[in-house]
Amino acid sequence: MLGAVSTGFGLLHPQGVTARLLLLTLVLAVLFAATVTSRLLRPVSILETVELKIEPGESLSKVAQRLAESGVIRDAKPFVLYARALRRDRDIRHGKHFFGGVLDARAVLDELVSPPQPTMRVTIHEGLTFAEAGDLLEAAGVVTAEEYREAACDPDFVRLVGAANTANCSEGFLFPDTYNLRPGMTAEEIVRHQYTRFEKVLGAILAERDTTSARVAAYTDGETGVETLSEKVRQDLITLASIVQREAFDPAEQPLIASVFHNRLERTMMLQADPTIIYGLKLRGVWDGNIKRSHLREEAPYNTYTNYGLTPGPICNPGEHALRAALNPSNTEFLYFVAESDGGHRFSRTLAEHNRAVRAFQLGKH
Numbered sequence: 100m101l102g103a104v105s106t107g108f109g110l111l112h113p114q115g116v117t118a119r120l121l122l123l124t125l126v127l128a129v130l131f132a133a134t135v136t137s138r139l140l141r142p143v144s145i146l147e148t149v150e151l152k153i154e155p156g157e158s159l160s161k162v163a164q165r166l167a168e169s170g171v172i173r174d175a176k177p178f179v180l181y182a183r184a185l186r187r188d189r190d191i192r193h194g195k196h197f198f199g200g201v202l203d204a205r206a207v208l209d210e211l212v213s214p215p216q217p218t219m220r221v222t223i224h225e226g227l228t229f230a231e232a233g234d235l236l237e238a239a240g241v242v243t244a245e246e247y248r249e250a251a252c253d254p255d256f257v258r259l260v261g262a263a264n265t266a267n268c269s270e271g272f273l274f275p276d277t278y279n280l281r282p283g284m285t286a287e288e289i290v291r292h293q294y295t296r297f298e299k300v301l302g303a304i305l306a307e308r309d310t311t312s313a314r315v316a317a318y319t320d321g322e323t324g325v326e327t328l329s330e331k332v333r334q335d336l337i338t339l340a341s342i343v344q345r346e347a348f349d350p351a352e353q354p355l356i357a358s359v360f361h362n363r364l365e366r367t368m369m370l371q372a373d374p375t376i377i378y379g380l381k382l383r384g385v386w387d388g389n390i391k392r393s394h395l396r397e398e399a400p401y402n403t404y405t406n407y408g409l410t411p412g413p414i415c416n417p418g419e420h421a422l423r424a425a426l427n428p429s430n431t432e433f434l435y436f437v438a439e440s441d442g443g444h445r446f447s448r449t450l451a452e453h454n455r456a457v458r459a460f461q462l463g464k465h
Contacts, residue, residue, distance in 0.1 A: 141203065145171060147295050148199035148288055150279065153211075155193045159183075162191060162211070171198045171207055178204055187212055197281050199288070218279040223293075225275045225418030226344045228378070232273065232416070242286040250286035260294055263334045265400075266412025267382065271337040272297050273416045300419050308427055334412075340425035341413035345374035347444065350420035355446055357428035359436055368434065370403040378414035 149169045153162055159182060163175035172178050181204055182188040194215025198207065221239050223232050233247035250256065252268035260272040273290055274297035280289065305328070328336065339360060347356045360370055376394050379401030380386035395404045400411050417425075433446040435453035439460045447453040 141173070142201045143171065143173060143203070144201050145199050147291055148197055148281075148284075150195060150197055152195045153191060153193045153215075157191075157193065159188045159191055166198075166207065169198075171202065172204060178207070182208055195279065216281050218281050220277060220279055222277040223273075223275045223416075225421065226348060226415045227275060228381070228415050229268065229270055229273050230381075232275075236286075236289070241280055241284070242289065246286040247289070250290045253287070256287075256290060256294075260297075261330055261333065263412055266334070266338075269294070271341050271413025271416055274300060275416050275418050301422060304419070304423050304426060335409055336422070336425050337417065338409045338413045340417035340421040341415045342370065342372050342375060342410070343424050344417040344421035345378075345415055346372060349443070350424075352444055353421050353424035354427065354429040355431065355433065356436065356444070357424040358431040359433045359446065361428045362432065362434055364408070366434070367407060369405075369407055370409070372403050375401045375403045375410050375414055378410070 149171055151162075151165060151169065151171070159179055160175065163172065163178045163182075166172045166178070167175040179188065185208070187208060190212040192212060192215055195218055196210050196213075197216055198210060202210075219239065219241060221236065221241060223235060227235070229251040230244070230248065233242075233244035233251075236242050236247055237244040248268075251270075251273060257266075257269050260269045262269050262272060269290065273293040276293075276296055278289075278292065339357070342360065343353050343357045347353050360372075363370055373390055376390055376399075377386060379399050380394065382401070394402070398405055400406070401414065403410065431446070432448050435447040435450065435456075436444040437447075437453065437456045437460055439445055445456040445460055447456055
C-alpha cells in the first residue's frame with residue numbers, strides 16, 4: 100500500500116528545511132567571523148611612525164577610517180565591530196597616539212584606549228644643516244648630535260632618499276618643520292619622519308606647479324600618471340633650493356634669487372654664491388665667520404667662484420618656499436644681486452648695474 104511506504108525524504112519537510120537553513124547560516128556566520136578576526140589579527144607592518152590626534156568627541160568610526168587611510172589597520176568597519184564586540188568602543192582616549200612597528204587590531208585598540216603619550220615640540224628651522232639640526236635636538240634633550248649624524252649618514256637611508264654619491268649624507272632631504280616627538284624616539288625614526296614630510300611637501304609642489312612656464316624638466320610616470328622628476332633633476336632641484344634658502348630667508352625674494360641662479364646656469368656662468376663657500380669651510384672645520392679673498396680663489400668642491408654649475412650636493416635643508424622657488428623661479432633677466440642694509444636684495448641685469456649697487460649698498464658710496 101502506498102500509504103505505508105516511506106520515501107526516505109523526511110528532511111524535505113518544512114521544519115527540516117528551516118533547520119538546514121539555520122545550520123547553514125550559523126556555519127557561514129562562524130566562517131565570516133573567523134575570516135574577519137583573522138584579518139583583524141593579522142599584523143600590519145608600519146615602517147614610519149604614524150601620529151594620530153583624536154579630537155574630543157570624535158567617533159570611533161571616524162577614527163577607524165583615519166587609521167585605515169594611514170595604513171595602521173586594514174579595514175575600518177571590521178575594526179569598529181571588533182571594538183564594539185569587546186565593549187571598548189566608548190573607551191577611546193582623545194589626544195595624540197603613535198603607531199609604529201608590527202601591530203594587529205588588538206595592539207591598535209590597546210593604544211587607543213591608553214592615555215595619550217606625551218610629546219616634545221621641536222622646531223627645526225629652514226636652512227639648517229643636518230649637523231646644526233643635530234645640535235638643536237641634543238640641546239632639546241631628544242637625541243645626541245652624534246646619534247642624529249649617524250642616522251642622517253646611514254648608507255641605507257642615504258640610498259633611500261636618493262642623494263647623489265657626491266652629496267654630504269642626506270643633506271637637503273631632512274625637511275625643516277615643527278615636529279611633535281615622543282619620548283624615546285630614536286634618531287633613525289626622526290630622520291625618516293623628516294624625509295616622509297619632505298616627500299609629501301615636494302609631491303604637493305610638483306602637483307601644483309605651472310607646467311607652462313616651468314624651467315625644470317619633469318616627466319609623467321607611466322604607471323601612476325603623476326608628474327615627477329628624474330633622479331638627477333630631483334637632486335639638482337634640492338641642491339639649488341638649498342642655495343636659494345641660504346641666500347634669502349624671505350619667501351617673497353626667493354623666486355627672484357632662484358631666477359638669478361637659473362639665468363646664470365643657462366648662460367654657463369658661475370653661481371658665485373657665498374653660502375656655498377661657507378658650507379665647504381664648515382665641512383673642513385675651518386670656518387671662522389669670515390670669507391677671505393683666498394677662500395674665493397681656492398679650488399674646493401663647494402666653491403662656486405671657481406667651479407661651474409651646482410655644488411656636489413645640497414648645502415642645507417631647504418623649506419617649502421625655497422623648493423617652490425627653485426622649481427618655479429620668477430621670469431626675469433637678472434644675473435646679479437647684492438644685499439641691502441635692510442636685509443633685502445638689489446637685483447641687476449648687467450655687471451655695470453651690479454657694481455653700482457655694490458658701491459651704494461655695501462661700500463656706502465652713493
